Amino acid sequence: MKEASADTLRRIAEMEGVALAEKDAEEVASELNAVLHGLREFENEDLQDFEPATKFVWEPVKRK
Amino acid sequence: MNEKQLYSTTISELSVQIRQGEVTSLEVTELILDRISRIDRKLNSYITVTHEEALRSAKQADRTIRSGKYLGPLHGIPIALKDLFSTRGIKTTCGSKILADHVPNRDATVVSKLKKAGAVLLGKLNMHEFAYGTTGDSSYFGSTRNPWDTSRITGGSSGGSGVAVAAGLCMAALGSDSGGSIRIPAALCGIVGLKPTYGRVSRYGVSPLSWSLDHVGPMTKSVRDAALMLQAIAGPDVNDASSSEIAVPDYAKKLSRGIKGMRIGCPKEHFFEALDDEVETHVRGAADQFSVLGAEVFEVSAPKFRFLRAAASTILASEASSYHEQYLRARAADYQEDVRKRLQTGRYILASHYLRAQRLRSLLIQETLVAFKSFDLLLAPTVPVTAPRIGESVIEAGGKKERVRGAMARFTTAFNYLGFPAISLPCGYASSGLPIGLQLVGRPFDEETVLTAANMYEENTAWHKKRPEI
Numbered sequence: 001m002k003e004a005s006a007d008t009l010r011r012i013a014e015m016e017g018v019a020l021a022e023k024d025a026e027e028v029a030s031e032l033n034a035v036l037h038g039l040r041e042f043e044n045e046d047l048q049d050f051e052p053a054t055k056f057v058w059e060p061v062k063r064k
Numbered sequence: 065m066n067e068k069q070l071y072s073t074t075i076s077e078l079s080v081q082i083r084q085g086e087v088t089s090l091e092v093t094e095l096i097l098d099r100i101s102r103i104d105r106k107l108n109s110y111i112t113v114t115h116e117e118a119l120r121s122a123k124q125a126d127r128t129i130r131s132g133k134y135l136g137p138l139h140g141i142p143i144a145l146k147d148l149f150s151t152r153g154i155k156t157t158c159g160s161k162i163l164a165d166h167v168p169n170r171d172a173t174v175v176s177k178l179k180k181a182g183a184v185l186l187g188k189l190n191m192h193e194f195a196y197g198t199t200g201d202s203s204y205f206g207s208t209r210n211p212w213d214t215s216r217i218t219g220g221s222s223g224g225s226g227v228a229v230a231a232g233l234c235m236a237a238l239g240s241d242s243g244g245s246i247r248i249p250a251a252l253c254g255i256v257g258l259k260p261t262y263g264r265v266s267r268y269g270v271s272p273l274s275w276s277l278d279h280v281g282p283m284t285k286s287v288r289d290a291a292l293m294l295q296a297i298a299g300p301d302v303n304d305a306s307s308s309e310i311a312v313p314d315y316a317k318k319l320s321r322g323i324k325g326m327r328i329g330c331p332k333e334h335f336f337e338a339l340d341d342e343v344e345t346h347v348r349g350a351a352d353q354f355s356v357l358g359a360e361v362f363e364v365s366a367p368k369f370r371f372l373r374a375a376a377s378t379i380l381a382s383e384a385s386s387y388h389e390q391y392l393r394a395r396a397a398d399y400q401e402d403v404r405k406r407l408q409t410g411r412y413i414l415a416s417h418y419l420r421a422q423r424l425r426s427l428l429i430q431e432t433l434v435a436f437k438s439f440d441l442l443l444a445p446t447v448p449v450t451a452p453r454i455g456e457s458v459i460e461a462g463g464k465k466e467r468v469r470g471a472m473a474r475f476t477t478a479f480n481y482l483g484f485p486a487i488s489l490p491c492g493y494a495s496s497g498l499p500i501g502l503q504l505v506g507r508p509f510d511e512e513t514v515l516t517a518a519n520m521y522e523e524n525t526a527w528h529k530k531r532p533e534i
């Protein structure tokens with residue numbers, strides 16, 4: 001997974017017609033990269049048997 | 065009753081006096097309204113004070129009680145609400161410029177329930193804008209200030225609720241908690257804050273931050289008061305599909321049943337890492353106290369908790385950004401800077417990331433339920449440090465530097481992600497005089513055990529009796 005850059009985020013925002021100020025972009029990129037870094041920690045977890053938690057998140061999840 | 069006596073009185077004590085006619089709701093309401101007018105300029109906990117309506121409700125409560133129609137322990141009790149609970153005809157701002165003049169035409173379900181229980185509404189409380197922040201110092205209406213030291217943060221996002229309860233500006237408050245927003249200000253302000261199980265309390269009419277992480281709960285001076293408040297607001301709601309039909313027990317009834325033989329696990333990993341020394345000492349001291357009281361306290365392993373923050377952040381950022389999409393397009397400049405940046409971050413998280421976090425959630429809920437077979441409660445600190453100074457962005461705890469807003473939620477977010485009930489209650493004071501919070505976590509829908517253990521600790525310690533001098 002590549003790091004997101006402020007420039008990339010600004011280009012995406014422009015395509016979507018949403019403002020992302022230059023002064024915000026660096027910090028948004030840094031925040032996003034922190035989240036993505038965290039996601040990498042569990043990308044190797046085997047989730048094949050698990051559907052997304054939905055209505056009652058506490059319910060024991062039925063295996064397929 | 066004078067103001068000083070009222071300051072040290074809890075709902076469970078006051079309700080007896082009101083019922084027996086020793087004091088009226090009007091007297092109590094007037095005392096608190098007067099206190100708000102004198103003290104709150106230092107603390108900034110209220111956005112709106114509903115002065116006239118409070119007096120009218122109090123008089124009505126007194127008339128009803130005198131006529132023999134006592135509604136229960138909240139009848140005539142003055143309370144306040146975080147300013148994201150819809151209140152018919154009363155401004156509901158979410159601490160924002162965007163909704164600064166928003167007046168809902170309906171009450172949130174929990175507001176209707178509190179009114180039905182006879183509670184008197186004093187007003188709407190300040191909060192971190194749109195509940196998206198753990199510090200409480202980023203509101204369109206200005207920063208809330210900690211009553212123990214006004215140069216310090218209250219914690220957030222229910223900062224105004226934490227301050228108002230701690231400073232005696234209401235008898236209890238409601239907060240919301242998507243990553244720790246009830247428990248963090250409860251810990252930093254020295255009060256009790258309960259995040260119930262996901263589904264236990266309706267969120268209808270509560271401005272969402274993150275649908276699958278949002279919880280509503282009470283913030284009070286004592287554990288017994290939290291039980292009384294939860295009793296009034298818990299239960300199913302046809303307007304909230306996430307609310308549960310599991311029966312609501314009588315929480316206050318079993319509070320004093322004792323904890324002999326209760327099994328309490330202290331996590332080896334994550335929750336006792338990078339911690340302020342004084343916080344660790346007091347939380348471990350609380351664990352010892354539970355042993356003395358008859359519980360079996362032992363270390364447990366929960367290594368996968370390290371995943372939880374990243375997964376919860378992914379869900380929080382995605383859902384919050386989705387809810388705010390239209391405002392972000394039209395009025396981005398009207399958000400507080402920190403909130404705007406966080407909301408913008410959520411726009412770049414992929415659907416596959418979000419779903420991976422929700423699938424991992426299913427796995428971790430299942431694993432945690434299995435782990436809970438060997439213990440009844442988890443015990444941990446609520447927050448790794450005492451309240452930082454307003455404006456401070458980085459703190460150091462246990463030799464680790466960390467951003468304040470990340471540190472605040474480090475030990476709380478996991479239980480929003482899992483949906484398990486968790487309470488924060490005072491367990492000591494640092495040498496600076498600032499309060500320290502202890503967190504107890506239970507099985508889904510077992511708030512009874514959480515409240516019983518917390519109450520037993522409270523009955524055998526005096527931390528909850530200490531009040532800030534303002």
